[in-house]
Amino acid sequence: MFRTLLSKMTENAAKRLKMSADGAITIGTHNGHFHADEALAVHMLRTHIPTYASARLVRTRDPDRLAECHTVVDVGGEYDASRNRYDHHQRSFSTTFPGRPTKLSSAGLVYMHFGQEIIARRLAVPTDSETVSLIYTKIYESFIEALDAHDNGIDVYDPAGIAAAGLTKRFANGGFTLGAMVGRLNPNWNDPVPEDAAAAQELEDARFEAASRRIGEEFDRDLDYYTKSWLPAREIVAAAFAARGEYDAEGRILVFKGQSVPWKDHLYTLESQDTDVRKPLYVLYPEKPTPDAKWRVQCVPESKDSFQSRKPLPETWRGFRDDKLDEISGIEGCVFVHAAGFIGGNKSFAGALAMAKKALEL
Incomplete structure (x- = not known):
């Protein structure tokens, strides 16, 4: 039932894209300080979904400009997959990935709707195959969920439980999470900004493009790992496990x-x-x-x-x-x-x- 539901989601997403593919495709997201979730959402669409391969990126908070975009992620206050709207900031939003408790970010939303297609294309198998379903869940749990939690302000451990146990960090880990990696690519507070608004936006957009490529590289490595390394190892480990009494x-x-x-x-x-x-x-x-x-x-x-x-x-x-x-x-x-x-x-x-x-x- 789980695979059937996800397969229908992917199929419906593909149908919507085909209906819109005769015009120019634009992906809208917010300007200003950028985050890992929308940077990855844009990468997944433009790199792994053919219809978006030449999509133009529009970074703005102007509702009129966003309304003209084919797809909008992480802005606009609307989650409606039938209209390619993938925001999670609205008060009523509570969607989670099937079987997981973490509220989704724009990365999780795009992955939930397009992840099966991404994996199926990499493996050259049908989207409703058991293998796709297996890897779909593994990549969410190993990679995407951390971004969803980070963007929604969810700690890895319950702070109250940590405090009650009296646990403290033994050392600083540098804060080098996936989210922090993208955050470092934002400009510093005292970096010079062009006086011309258009030039300033162009410079900011270039930084976002670099961030999208960077988090995208890590996602692609994870995708390659699970499809090319982790999956083939499954049978080998199973055989060794069965022979462990030898x-x-x-x-x-x-x-x-x-x-x-x-x-x-x-x-x-x-x-x-x-x-x-x-x-x-x-x-x-x-x-x-x-x-x-x-x-x-x-x-x-x-x-x-x-x-x-x-x-x-x-x-x-x-x-x-x-x-x-x-x-x-x-x-x-x-x-x-x-x-x-x-x-x-x-x-x-x-x-x-x-x-x-x-x-x-x-």
Whole structure:
């Protein structure tokens, strides 16, 4: 039902575009200080939807000029997909992406209506395919939702919960979020501005175009990752997960024989779907796909973005290398164990497997 609904949204959007394609296409958005959401919305339309490939951009808050635009994003106080209006600032707006709680920004609105088409074109498959639906949701959760939250002033964590727990930051992270990356491309308060209004607007529009390209590059990288890397890795991780009992009776060791692939996301999904409570603690993979490659022993994190391992490598091994590590561990061919204990290495698969098995006992 979810795929059917999204497919109809994409189909209807395509029909509206065809009906309007005989005239010049213009995309309207607001002028002044720009944000990541409208910068990405414009990029997605102009780069990935053929009808918008040569679209002219109009940046204004003038209602009369916006009314003349074929499509309007992030301004105008109206969300009406049948009229290609994608604003989210009106008081009555509460739309979210299917299955997610975060209120949409203009980026989320454009992605919700055109994302399936973007992915289907990249994969050269029908928009209603299961694969498109899978990646459509993953890209929203991994990329778009952060922009929606940022533009709507939604914190990653509940501020009241953070305060109640007495948690404080250990260090400043520079604020380098996707939103901040675009924000940095706005002019500084004391940058010179041309006296001529038209020249000033032209300079501001050029900055916006640069911002749209910049956030667009990151979106395209995410799109390429999920379609060209993450998706092909899915079957490889599933096969290794199914064979995990081959190396440890309790299934605590996962092995990728050919080469490492993006495995964390797929592993947690497989674990959530499997009734077997056995969870891998270590993942083994060669550093490169050659017979003489060294092997890595990587600890499985407690969660995808966690630095905490389910079972770190033994404390007595950490920070040692080569012969000294061989001596301490009693295993030949050791290369290193990181001081934090989340990863180690050996010259051979047999040695890496021996490290993982011994670590399970300690």
